Structure formats: structure tokens, C-alpha cells
Amino acid sequence: MEITGDEIRRRMVEFESLDPGGLVVEGARIVGQLDLSDVVAKRPLVLRDCTTELPVVLDRAQFALLDLSRLVAPMVRANRLTVDHDLRLSGARLTSEEEYALHARGIRVGGSLYLDEDFNATGTVELNGARIGAVLYCRGAQLRGNGGAGAALYAVDLHVGSAVFLSNGFSAVGTGRYAAVRIRGAKIDGQLILRDGRFSSSDTALDLRHVQVGTELLMPFDGIEGQVQLEGLTYQGLPRDATVDEWLSLLSTRTPNYSTQPWVQLADAHAAAGNERDVRRIRVAQQRDLRRRGQLSRWGRTWHFVRGVTVGHGYRPALALLWLAGVLALSVGIVTLSGAVRCSAVEQVGYALNVATPLVKVDAGRCTVAPSSAGQFVLASTWLLQILAWAFATLFVAGFTGLVRRNA
Structure with missing residues (x-):
């Protein structure tokens, strides 16, 4: 026909x-x-x-x-197309020799947009500025970029009234300077579902910058081949389909650069769920990423390192107590092994604790320090150890009170 x-x-x-x-x-x-x-x-x-x-x-x-x-x-060009109800391209095959396979900038769909049932596009599917009243279905779609931009799905400032399904065998392969799936600035009133989807690029696989997800984010990482851009991504509740360890690895190693917001979003989600142990892990991992990739000066990076090893950036104040215990043990070792402190062994221990402990004093008897080079070494060492002990005690108090304030 x-x-x-x-x-x-x-x-x-x-x-x-x-x-x-x-x-x-x-x-x-x-x-x-x-x-x-x-x-x-x-x-x-x-x-x-x-x-x-x-x-x-x-x-x-x-x-x-x-x-x-x-x-x-070869392609469908549908810029500013308006459809009152559903727009269906289920199972369509668009093979473009140019950049776009579906060029649908600014379309208005009152119902759902169906790019599913093995919808196949060679060339970019562009939905920039699209408004879809219900659902964007891309389940099982096979998209491959073409031309200079090379995005497979390009949907900046997309607005979807219900959910977006890039799942159930969905595949997007980027071939140019843009991400394979670029939905920067999209607003999705319901779920964003990437379960059983595949996103592949030699550079950035997913660009989710400033995407607002109204409810849940379902994003496993095993189908993502390439970097992920997440600055400004927000969602409700805990992200699903990926463990905390997988998120820590993704944010630390598979994002283009350090950004505070994705870490804060993840930590806040776990804080709202009452997962305080995971919140501390996320915060500590964030600080490590900041020291490694953040814009810190040399001295700032040094001080950041000191805070990390002493109090875990305020999230592990017990570390300062361990350092304090080490200082006290070192003080006891210097005093008892030097031979320059003259009193009984028990009194030598008391003397070592007296000179190094910032807050607690014990009876040290009548210990005297011999006027010798060894004695001078003991005096100088204990002064330095007292400074360190005070520092670790102060760090513990500061870290502990800060942690209490955060949990209040």
C-alpha cells in the first residue's frame, strides 16, 4: 500500500x-x-x-x-509540536546520516511520550525544553549519538509530570563532546528510573547536573561506562539500587571534579533516614575527596590532613583520644628509660603523667631530674609532649561538641 x-x-x-x-x-x-x-x-x-x-x-x-x-x-523533526494526549514512537527505527534522529525541541505532550519497545535511533534524540504531562517511556530503547555533539539523548530543561524510565534494556552510546545522556536542568515530578539501563561514553556517560527528582532516584552503577556529572542533582529519600560504598566510590573517582553538593545531598538523605554511621562515613569520604581534588592551598591541604588524621574532620573525635594516649605512653617511656629522673619506678610514671597530662595530675613523689644532658633531653621532650597533649585534648573536645551539635 x-x-x-x-x-x-x-x-x-x-x-x-x-x-x-x-x-x-x-x-x-x-x-x-x-x-x-x-x-x-x-x-x-x-x-x-x-x-x-x-x-x-x-x-x-x-x-x-x-x-x-x-x-x-531517516529522522523525525518535530520542534514545538503539540499533542493533547499521547505521542507514540514505540518500536520506530530512525537512522539519520546527520546529527539528529528525533529533533523535538520544545514539544508539548499532554499525556506520555513512548520511545520504547526497542525504539532505535542512530543520531541524537533531542527533547530540549520538552514538556511531558505524564511519563517519558524509554524502556528498551537503543540510542546512539551521531555528529559533533554525539549525545544519544539530549534533553536539557526537560519537564516530566510523572516519571522517566531509562530502564529495562535501555542503551545510550555517546560519540562526541556531550554526555551519552544529557538531561541537565530537568525537572521530574516523580521517579527517575535507570534500572537495567546502559550508558556508555569515552568521557561522560550521564549529565544529571541540576536535575530535580520529585521522589525516588533508582540508579544502579553497573550499567554506567564513563563519568557522571551530578552537581545540583536533588532527590527525595535514599537513592536506590546502589550501596553506600558504591556511592562513595562514584563520587570520589567517577565525577569530573570535586563538588560539595552531591556529597551533602547523599549525607542529608541518610541523615533523614537515621543512618548516622553512614552519614559519618560519607562526610569523612567527602573531606578526603576535598583534600585530593578540591581547591585548597598548600597550607590548607596540610591543615586539612592534620584534622583528618587527628579527629576525622570532627566526625571521629575518638581518634584524638588515641593520639593523646600515645603522647602519654611516649612520655612514660622517655622518663623511665632515660635514667635521668631519680625516684622509684612508680613515682617516675607519676612524674611522666604529671608533665604530659593537660587536665589530670597524680602524686609523683619527690622525683628530681639530674643536671645532665639526659636530664635536659627529658625536660625538653616533656615540654613538647605537654603541648601535643593539650592540642589533642582540645581537638577531642572540639570534635566531640561539634558532633553533638550536628546530631542535636
Whole structure:
């Protein structure tokens, strides 16, 4: 069966003469270009299982419903297309020799957009600025970028009223300077589901910068091949399908650079769930990443290292107590082994604790320090150890009170 693109346009322009069910064409070969740009038709258009050798043009057109399921075409251009209900491209095969396979910037879909059931596109699927009232279904879709940008799915500032499914065998392969899936600035009122999806690029696989997910984020990491950009990503509740250890590894090693916000978002999610042990692990890992990749001066990096090994940046204040115990043990060792402190062994221990302990004093008897080089060494060492003991005691108190304030 054959039908011309001009005949389809004529019928849709004269939509008032159509049945309320609209125009339905199945299994046809469309001869000539199907150009429906600027057509305003208050009827459904169904072109199911159709083929064409030329791009389909739908710019600024308006339909009650549009079904292009299993369409075979080089590309579909649909900038600012408006569909009152659903837009279906399930199982369609778009093979473009240019940059875009589906160029649908600023489309408006009142219902759901279906790019599922093995929808296949060679060339970028662009949905920049799209507004989808219900769900974006990309389950099982196979997308591959083409041309300079090379993104497989390019949907900056997308707004979806319910959920986005990039799952169930979804595959996106990036081939250029943009991420394989780039949905920076998207707002998703429901879930973002990446379960059983595959995202691949030699550089950035996923660009989720400033994406707002209204409810849950389901994002396992085993299908992500490449870096992930997460600055500004927000979600509700705990992210699912990945462990805390996997998140720590991802944020530390698979993001382009250090950014505070993804760490804070993850820590806040676990704090809200009452997982305080995981919160401390996340905060400590964040500080390690800051020291390794953050914009710190040389002295700032040194002080950051000291804070980390002494009190775990305030999240492990007990470390300072261990350092304090080490200082006291070293003081006892110097005093008892030097031979320069004259008193009994028990009194020597008391003397060592007296000179090194910041807060607690014990009876040291009548110990005297011999006026010798060994005695001078003992005096100098214990002064230094007392300074260190005070420092570790202060760090412990500061870290402990700070931790109490954070948990209050």
C-alpha cells in the first residue's frame, strides 16, 4: 500500500471531514516527503508500521493524538509540536546520516511520550525544553549519538509530570563532546528510573547536573561506562539500587571534579533516614575527596590532613583520644628509660603523667631530674609532649561538641 505525504497533509488540514477517530494508516509506504508543519488538527493521526525514505516534518503542528509506532524513517523533526494526549514512537527505527534522529525541541505532550519497545535511533534524540504531562517511556530503547555533539539523548530543561524510565534494556552510546545522556536542568515530578539501563561514553556517560527528582532516584552503577556529572542533582529519600560504598566510590573517582553538593545531598538523605554511621562515613569520604581534588592551598591541604588524621574532620573525635594516649605512653617511656629522673619506678610514671597530662595530675613523689644532658633531653621532650597533649585534648573536645551539635 502506498500513500503520498501530500495526501496525508490534505486530509489532516481538512480534519473536520474526518471521523472523530482521526486518520489511521497502517503498513503503508509514504511516497514523497510527509510535511505536516503548522498543521492544526483536532483529530488523532495514526501512521502505524509505515515507512518513508525522507524525513518526517512536524514542526509546530498540533494533534489530539499522534501514533508513529514502528515508523521507519531517516529522522523525525518535530520542534514545538503539540499533542493533547499521547505521542507514540514505540518500536520506530530512525537512522539519520546527520546529527539528529528525533529533533523535538520544545514539544508539548499532554499525556506520555513512548520511545520504547526497542525504539532505535542512530543520531541524537533531542527533547530540549520538552514538556511531558505524564511519563517519558524509554524502556528498551537503543540510542546512539551521531555528529559533533554525539549525545544519544539530549534533553536539557526537560519537564516530566510523572516519571522517566531509562530502564529495562535501555542503551545510550555517546560519540562526541556531550554526555551519552544529557538531561541537565530537568525537572521530574516523580521517579527517575535507570534500572537495567546502559550508558556508555569515552568521557561522560550521564549529565544529571541540576536535575530535580520529585521522589525516588533508582540508579544502579553497573550499567554506567564513563563519568557522571551530578552537581545540583536533588532527590527525595535514599537513592536506590546502589550501596553506600558504591556511592562513595562514584563520587570520589567517577565525577569530573570535586563538588560539595552531591556529597551533602547523599549525607542529608541518610541523615533523614537515621543512618548516622553512614552519614559519618560519607562526610569523612567527602573531606578526603576535598583534600585530593578540591581547591585548597598548600597550607590548607596540610591543615586539612592534620584534622583528618587527628579527629576525622570532627566526625571521629575518638581518634584524638588515641593520639593523646600515645603522647602519654611516649612520655612514660622517655622518663623511665632515660635514667635521668631519680625516684622509684612508680613515682617516675607519676612524674611522666604529671608533665604530659593537660587536665589530670597524680602524686609523683619527690622525683628530681639530674643536671645532665639526659636530664635536659627529658625536660625538653616533656615540654613538647605537654603541648601535643593539650592540642589533642582540645581537638577531642572540639570534635566531640561539634558532633553533638550536628546530631542535636
